[in-house]
Amino acid sequence: MSLDPSFVGRTYPPTAPYQVGREKIREFATAIGATEPAHYDPTAARALGHPDVVAPPTFPIVVTMAATRQIVEDPDLGVDYSRVVHGDQRFAYTRPVVAGDELVCVNTIEDVRTRGGHGFLTTRTEVTTPDGASVVTVWSKIVVRGEG
Amino acid sequence: MELPTKTFRVTRADLIRYAGASGDFNPIHWSDRIATSVGLPGVIAHGMFTMALVGRAVAEWAGAADAVVDYGVRFTRPVVVPDDDQGTEIEVTAAVREVTDAGLTRIDITATCGGEKVLSQARATIRTSG
Numbered sequence: 001m002s003l004d005p006s007f008v009g010r011t012y013p014p015t016a017p018y019q020v021g022r023e024k025i026r027e028f029a030t031a032i033g034a035t036e037p038a039h040y041d042p043t044a045a046r047a048l049g050h051p052d053v054v055a056p057p058t059f060p061i062v063v064t065m066a067a068t069r070q071i072v073e074d075p076d077l078g079v080d081y082s083r084v085v086h087g088d089q090r091f092a093y094t095r096p097v098v099a100g101d102e103l104v105c106v107n108t109i110e111d112v113r114t115r116g117g118h119g120f121l122t123t124r125t126e127v128t129t130p131d132g133a134s135v136v137t138v139w140s141k142i143v144v145r146g147e148g
Numbered sequence: 149m150e151l152p153t154k155t156f157r158v159t160r161a162d163l164i165r166y167a168g169a170s171g172d173f174n175p176i177h178w179s180d181r182i183a184t185s186v187g188l189p190g191v192i193a194h195g196m197f198t199m200a201l202v203g204r205a206v207a208e209w210a211g212a213a214d215a216v217v218d219y220g221v222r223f224t225r226p227v228v229v230p231d232d233d234q235g236t237e238i239e240v241t242a243a244v245r246e247v248t249d250a251g252l253t254r255i256d257i258t259a260t261c262g263g264e265k266v267l268s269q270a271r272a273t274i275r276t277s278g
Contacts, residue, residue, distance in 0.1 A: 028170065031162075032166065032169075032203075034207070034213075036213035048212065048214055056207070057207065058200040061170065061196050062169075062171055065171065065172065066171065082186070086196070086223050088221065088223070088269075089199060089223070090219065093216065096214045
């Protein structure tokens, strides 16, 4: 799968704000089996200095996976999603995500390459408040497997 | 310094629950028919589910739900989850690589399933003071 390297550096328009709900954080924490009270109990979260329940470290994927569809589904780039596997993933936090956050994503294509018939696409998503204050930076590398 | 080993059992029910919570409904994580049609041995766990379990281990080692400041992995091998009550098991170990003057601890993580590494370059930085 050949991807067009001229897409490197392209930045997409900010996404509509994602409203982080307390119940969504509890649902996500339950699904991964996390038991720390700060994921469930606002009082426990406040004791750690947060305004509301704290999301587990990989929670932002809920927001960024939806946001990066604007890249994966960009018809000009032409990713065949049925051939996509997840390569790398990284989160670099300014602060944890907490219930009540409104999160805006700005996606940039950081790297595009083709090797051994496979396409490799690295995206960086800056996740901020609507005012532009940094919350977390998220990198994803996907591999678009070649035919055969 | 080696950190205490943690193990996580993963069943099909866990994958279904994670699909709902995360919004990742890729059928290779719940349909053997689809998974085998794309060349997989069967239904596999979401890479992000494995990463979330390892993230739990990191938070437990750190002793705080909000201690992770940087966390990255490479997915090297799928975690196949059989359709039975036992599922499979992921084992997570880690070693402290560095403790900085700024109160950060960098750890190198190993995650295996059936004796095979499922992640590489798995690293986390946790805040251990302040």
